[in-house]
Amino acid sequence: MSRAWVREAVRLLEADANRSADTHLHVFPLPAEWGIDLYLKDESVHPTGSLKHRLARSLLLYGLVNGRIGPATVLVEASSGSTAVSEAYFARMLGLEFVTVVPRKTSQQKIDLIEFYGGRCHFVDVPPAMYSEAERLAAECDGHYLDQFTYAERATDWRGNNNIAESVFSQLRDERHPVPAWIVVGAGTGGTSATFGRYVRYRRHPTGIAVVDPENSAYFGAWETGVTDYETGMPSRIEGIGRPRVEPSFVPEVIDEMIRVPDAASLAAIRFLRERTGHWAGGSTGTNLCGAFALISRMLQRGERGSVVTLLCDSGERYTHTYYDDDWLAEHGFELRAQLAAMDDFLRTGRYSPG
Incomplete structure (x- = not known):
């Protein structure tokens, strides 16, 4: 890296x-x-x-200083809300691809905000499946699962x-x-x-x-x-x-x-x-x-x-x-x-x- x-x-x-x-x-x-x-x-x-702007910046910094994010890393999250919007903003700033797993019933307004900053939404039919699907996607593309619900406190x-x-x-x-x-x-x-x-x-x-x-x-x-x-x-x-x-x-x-x-x-x-x-x-x-x-x-x-x-x-x-x-x-x-x-x-x- x-x-x-x-x-x-x-x-x-x-x-x-x-x-x-x-x-x-x-x-x-x-x-x-x-x-x-x-x-x-x-x-x-x-x-x-x-x-969530503060959180997204901290999550990306945490990934960078721990050696988990590099110039070709795909960033993955499980979020349909403000965290995903902010993470998409920072991913675009760094020139990185960003994918967030969202429930299929997510409002178009939220999807539009994520896509406005260059993010991509990956849909699941059952909301609890977001987390395992995000892990799967990150592993599949050798990416980094930002995982706000685990890493926010640290x-x-x-x-x-x-x-x-x-x-x-x-x-x-x-x-x-x-x-x-x-x-x-x-x-x-x-x-x-x-x-x-x-x-x-x-x-x-x-x-x-x-x-x-x-x-x-x-x-x-x-x-x-x-x-x-x-x-x-x-x-x-x-x-x-x-x-x-x-x-x-x-x-x-x-x-x-x-x-x-x-x-x-x-x-x-x-x-x-x-x-x-x-x-x-x-x-x-x-x-x-x-x-x-x-x-x-x-x-x-x-x-x-x-x-x-x-x-x-x-x-x-x-x-x-x-x-x-x-x-x-x-x-x-x-x-x-x-x-x-x-x-x-x-x-x-x-x-x-x-x-």
């Missing part, structure tokens, strides 16, 4: 990170008398539009190197509560919660790490019961988070709290966010907000002050025909009025539970 090519590939990936300023940290408006600040780290401003350097945790604490340095009481994230691969959980322990911060989980996901059950191979067998309706099985990158030992959030609450929260701030986000951001509101409610009941940080994971533009479409909501049995009323009440009374 050409070491010169690998050096240039690493340089290109690092240059991509350095070309843009760090993602913004927005303030969500809470009543001033509460003495609590809520921040949203806006990961939608990455070049590929989501939090591909990112949690001690520093401008990871998302280091970025958040750096941006909070001049705020009135520079060390947050809570950081709230969802679990897709489990890599983000692992990074935050390890970082706060390494830096000796008292910050709690809370993970929110949507309906049908296995992570909450695994954390609650300690059963590491917990499964639900059902897919999440909140894209980007929730899994029917516990993935290898999920590290429950570094999580302080898990909160189960109904899907209707997640979808109500993104409309509430847009109404109150103008920010337009996807469903996983709504799940994050519900968890943040619940923790802030708890802090108020205990007379605590401080800050809470969560993530704006991707833009709502990707969900105009689903989460923001009233006909789609009705077709899937979602009624949001009660959830929206509960969020309005939260800003008046300080009391909230996702339900």
Whole structure:
């Protein structure tokens, strides 16, 4: 394998990170008398539009420095979502072929995004077959299976190197509560919660790490019961988070709290966010907000002050025909009025539970 090519590939990936300023940290408006600040780290401003941009870069760097990716390596993934979009972007940057295994029922909008960056979709009829098929394809072409669900927790350097945790604490340095009481994230691969959980322990911060989980996901059950191979067998309706099985990158030992959030609450929260701030986000951001509101409610009941940080994971533009479409909501049995009323009440009374 050409070491010169690998050096240039690493340089290109690092240059991509350095070309843009760090993602913004927005303030969500809470009543001033509460003495609590809520921040949203806006990961939608990455070049590929989501939090997964960081993960994709880390996965490619991990493969490069471990000698698994060279100038002719075919990159393979099992993903129909934002991770595949971001990996396709970086593969094109390095001049590499990228193939992702997706369920045959994947929306054309997702397929178009992957193909826009030069990726190719390989279809399977049964979603659980994605993983074994990705392994088979990588072996067949002597390629590299990026395997986000296994490598997410180890591909990112949690001690520093401008990871998302280091970025958040750096941006909070001049705020009135520079060390947050809570950081709230969802679990897709489990890599983000692992990074935050390890970082706060390494830096000796008292910050709690809370993970929110949507309906049908296995992570909450695994954390609650300690059963590491917990499964639900059902897919999440909140894209980007929730899994029917516990993935290898999920590290429950570094999580302080898990909160189960109904899907209707997640979808109500993104409309509430847009109404109150103008920010337009996807469903996983709504799940994050519900968890943040619940923790802030708890802090108020205990007379605590401080800050809470969560993530704006991707833009709502990707969900105009689903989460923001009233006909789609009705077709899937979602009624949001009660959830929206509960969020309005939260800003008046300080009391909230996702339900």
